[in-house]
Amino acid sequence: xxxxxxxxxxxxxxxxxxxxxxxxxxxxxxxxxxxxxxxxxxxxxxxxxxxxxxxxxxxxxxxxxxxxxxxxxxxxxxxxxxxxxxxxxxxxxxxxxxxxxxxxxxxx
Amino acid sequence: xxxxxxxxxxxxxxxxxxxxxxxxxxxxxxxxxxxxxxxxxxxxxxxxxxxxxxxxxxxxxxxxxxxxxxxxxxxxxxxxxxxxxxxxxxxxxxxxxxxxxxxxxxxxxxxxxxxxxxxxxxx
Numbered sequence: 001x002x003x004x005x006x007x008x009x010x011x012x013x014x015x016x017x018x019x020x021x022x023x024x025x026x027x028x029x030x031x032x033x034x035x036x037x038x039x040x041x042x043x044x045x046x047x048x049x050x051x052x053x054x055x056x057x058x059x060x061x062x063x064x065x066x067x068x069x070x071x072x073x074x075x076x077x078x079x080x081x082x083x084x085x086x087x088x089x090x091x092x093x094x095x096x097x098x099x100x101x102x103x104x105x106x107x108x
Numbered sequence: 109x110x111x112x113x114x115x116x117x118x119x120x121x122x123x124x125x126x127x128x129x130x131x132x133x134x135x136x137x138x139x140x141x142x143x144x145x146x147x148x149x150x151x152x153x154x155x156x157x158x159x160x161x162x163x164x165x166x167x168x169x170x171x172x173x174x175x176x177x178x179x180x181x182x183x184x185x186x187x188x189x190x191x192x193x194x195x196x197x198x199x200x201x202x203x204x205x206x207x208x209x210x211x212x213x214x215x216x217x218x219x220x221x222x223x224x225x226x227x228x229x230x231x
Contacts, residue, residue: 034217036153043203043221044145044153049214056219087153091216095167097143097155 002026002090006100012108015078021103023071023088032092035064035073038102039084047086048073075105083107110134110220112204117225120194124229128189130204130222137185138162141207143218144178144189146200146227156202159187160210172198194229201226 003026013019023033031051036044046055048064051071061076075082088100116128130142144156157178158167166178175194180187191198202225205218 032214032216034214036218038153043223044218045221046217046219049208049217049219089153089155089217091214094216095155095158096169097158097216099153099155102152 001096002029002093002098004088004090004098004100006086006088006103008103009101010104010106012106013078014108015080017078017108019075019078019082019105021073021075021086021105023066023073023100025069025071025090025092027093028068029090029092031067032090033064033066033071034089034091035062036087036089037082037084038087044087078105080107110206112206112220112222114202114204114222114225117202117227119228119230121231122195122229124194125190125192126194126227128191128202128204128225128227130187132185132187132204132206135206138182140209141215142180142187143205143207145203145205145218145221146198147203147224148197148200151200154200157189158207158216165210191227194227196229199227199229 005024007022033051035048038044052064085102111133113131143158159178177190204222206220208214208217
């Protein structure tokens with residue numbers, strides 16, 4: 001099973017600043033990585049797939065990068081609606097599909 | 109517009125059974141794999157099961173293998189999760205999710221999610 005590890009667990013950033021979230025895989029997943037955003041009481045929403053492709057309707061301030069075992073989600077110029085929990089997920093070698101434990105992005 | 113509507117969540121005793129349903133609309137249902145993902149209270153996301161568009165291929169997390177069964181009825185654009193021998197650890201919100209198709213390079217990615225249905229296993 002591929003273990004996904006996200007860091008940090010909580011990230012405090014001021015509105016308008018840039019946020020950088022990290023995700024590491026226990027073995028290579030190539031570019032088979034997705035990012036999701038989840039707000040309280042809501043279902044997750046797909047942001048990025050293929051490590052760097054934005055999903056339909058996702059604003060350009062969200063970008064993904066990386067391959068192999070190291071990945072980054074960058075949110076440029078944070079908006080109030082971006083404060084949420086973010087999960088990475090690998091679909092390289094499954095089953096099982098595995099998620100990271102999440103990074104909570106909070107307002108500083 | 110893609111819509112996914114789960115139903116069937118409830119309070120059930122340990123050892124009991126429950127069947128979840130997910131009705132889909134807004135896309136060609138039979139062309140897409142479908143999945144269940146759960147989230148225990150205050151916890152992260154856990155993949156549970158996926159079924160291919162034809163229903164021929166099914167996949168399960170080890171934590172549910174042998175107890176849960178995923179199935180679909182393409183004529184009704186609906187898929188299901190039959191949950192047997194339920195345990196307290198199965199308590200979670202269960203989300204259904206549209207999944208990139210088998211032929212896609214992104215097979216295993218969940219592009220649309222339902223709002224979830226709560227399953228509580230408790231005596």
